[in-house]
Amino acid sequence: MTDAAIKIRGLSKSYNGSDALSDIDLTIYKGQFFGLLGPNGAGKSTTINILTGLVRKNKGEITVFGKDIENDFRFTRSQIGTAQQELSVDWFFPIEKLLYYQAGYYGISKNMAKDRIHNLLNRLGLWEKRGSRLRQLSGGMKRRFQLAKALVHDPNIIILDEPTAGIDVEFRHELWKYLRHLHKEGKTILLTTHYIEEAELLCEYVSIIHNGKVISEGTPSGLINDLGQAGITIQLKEWKNKLTKVLGSCTYTRTENQLHFSVQDTEIEMPKIISLIVNNGCQIQRVKTEKSSLEDVFLNLTGMGINN
Amino acid sequence: MQINWIGLWTLTSREVGRFFSVYRQTILPGLISSALYILIFGFTLQQRIAEISGVPYTLFIMPGLIMMNTLTNSSSNTASSMLQMKLLQQLPDILTAPLSSLEISLAYIIGGTVRGFVNGFLVLLLGILLIGLPVENLVLSLVYIFVVAWTFSSIGLLLGQLSDSWDQLAMMQNFILTPLSFLGGIFYSIKMLPDWAQLLSFFNPIYYMINGIRFTVLGISDSSPGFSFAMALTMAIIFFTAAVLLMKSGKKIKL
Numbered sequence: 001m002t003d004a005a006i007k008i009r010g011l012s013k014s015y016n017g018s019d020a021l022s023d024i025d026l027t028i029y030k031g032q033f034f035g036l037l038g039p040n041g042a043g044k045s046t047t048i049n050i051l052t053g054l055v056r057k058n059k060g061e062i063t064v065f066g067k068d069i070e071n072d073f074r075f076t077r078s079q080i081g082t083a084q085q086e087l088s089v090d091w092f093f094p095i096e097k098l099l100y101y102q103a104g105y106y107g108i109s110k111n112m113a114k115d116r117i118h119n120l121l122n123r124l125g126l127w128e129k130r131g132s133r134l135r136q137l138s139g140g141m142k143r144r145f146q147l148a149k150a151l152v153h154d155p156n157i158i159i160l161d162e163p164t165a166g167i168d169v170e171f172r173h174e175l176w177k178y179l180r181h182l183h184k185e186g187k188t189i190l191l192t193t194h195y196i197e198e199a200e201l202l203c204e205y206v207s208i209i210h211n212g213k214v215i216s217e218g219t220p221s222g223l224i225n226d227l228g229q230a231g232i233t234i235q236l237k238e239w240k241n242k243l244t245k246v247l248g249s250c251t252y253t254r255t256e257n258q259l260h261f262s263v264q265d266t267e268i269e270m271p272k273i274i275s276l277i278v279n280n281g282c283q284i285q286r287v288k289t290e291k292s293s294l295e296d297v298f299l300n301l302t303g304m305g306i307n308n
Numbered sequence: 309m310q311i312n313w314i315g316l317w318t319l320t321s322r323e324v325g326r327f328f329s330v331y332r333q334t335i336l337p338g339l340i341s342s343a344l345y346i347l348i349f350g351f352t353l354q355q356r357i358a359e360i361s362g363v364p365y366t367l368f369i370m371p372g373l374i375m376m377n378t379l380t381n382s383s384s385n386t387a388s389s390m391l392q393m394k395l396l397q398q399l400p401d402i403l404t405a406p407l408s409s410l411e412i413s414l415a416y417i418i419g420g421t422v423r424g425f426v427n428g429f430l431v432l433l434l435g436i437l438l439i440g441l442p443v444e445n446l447v448l449s450l451v452y453i454f455v456v457a458w459t460f461s462s463i464g465l466l467l468g469q470l471s472d473s474w475d476q477l478a479m480m481q482n483f484i485l486t487p488l489s490f491l492g493g494i495f496y497s498i499k500m501l502p503d504w505a506q507l508l509s510f511f512n513p514i515y516y517m518i519n520g521i522r523f524t525v526l527g528i529s530d531s532s533p534g535f536s537f538a539m540a541l542t543m544a545i546i547f548f549t550a551a552v553l554l555m556k557s558g559k560k561i562k563l
Contacts, residue, residue, distance in 0.1 A: 015563065049563070053404050054562060056562055073406065073408075074310065077405060082400075084400050086397045088397040088400070089396040092326050092329050092330070101318055104314055104319070105312075107313075107406065
């Protein structure tokens, strides 16, 4: 795993004067399962859209297998298959035909694409629906189609922008299984997500991106060991506003009456936090501790929850 | 120069397939409205305007109808296809594929040209079948229809890429293209106009296109046939180049 599949150096982009990305460096190695993690609006999609040619960068250099994405766009784009976050709609053609068109854009003739398209339709559970128009498919089916479209030209790099947004649990697990299979086949996979669980479960390496900057990167377990803090979840009977001030020095998020703290050491921190809460007249209903997760790493780094 | 031939062919056949799959919206209306123009305008006005330049009025308007159908169909094909792909999130599929701006523009423009050409040709055929339109030079007429279709297909692509909504697109079509084509002399000879209006017509490019085809079909023309043809060809080159350059710039399609 020494060759870089994607190398991004000093990438910057601003929209109407506000920075979407500032000076991003990323290296994704061949065969790696790479996660780009961050809240909505962090710059994940912008990074991917620049990489695939949908957005023009302001500064920086991107190479795919050593070739520049602008000068050698035919090569670099043929290496990449992208499943966009936004679902497309096509009124005119059945989905099987759309896959043939998609293969054609990549220079693959109908005859050459046929087996692969049949295979993908079967594999992704779309065979029965091959004659349907996109608008006749359910949300989950549309996502499957989108994945088939990304894979139709057998790319070496697969980019998935929030692939599990809005799909049911069953397909999410199926998709994870399929992605692992593709990874085993030697594909390089770049996944953006704001589901921490997804990144922790699938990715060998993650980059955490926040406000257009890479704020940390490493293997999920490495990040958890280095930066991870354990979690304490405390359920209060009711929230009192004065707690905001009292707990000011702690790193935590609040959802109604539930507080989630990120701490270095639960054994030392828990009694302190509990006494702070109780001494200020709040009743605790339940306390739960969790081992450190990427979510805690994220909270620790950004001071905010990823889904905020 | 390297060309992705299969990609170009695929996108082109998609564009052509798109309008053929909805021929009730893209082919039949032009034929029906042309037939109505012939029946209503031709037969009612023919009793009052007997001949223009020695040609019966119904025949006189035929080349104009051919041109009007060619140019509205070719421009609306590219414009609506581009805008639709933009609004329905289909454009990323093409923009992330190994297709150059030239290939993408070409595919759209060929698609629009085919639609414009088919429509123009069918109206020509309608004229021959319905009122026995004599065609002076068929080959040259078809070449002319092709060149005009190419030009307006390019213009449609420019408008489609620049529009953000159907409303904007309709405004450009209704306020620019339709008046220019009506004022280009579909239903009249500019010799029937006052001097100042004749002078204005010389600045209307569609005037040359209508008169060019009037010459190849009927052998009569208000403008010089050579100049008309040169004008049509120049416009085809200018607008095609502009469309390719706009595509390359990524304006309104790439952030």
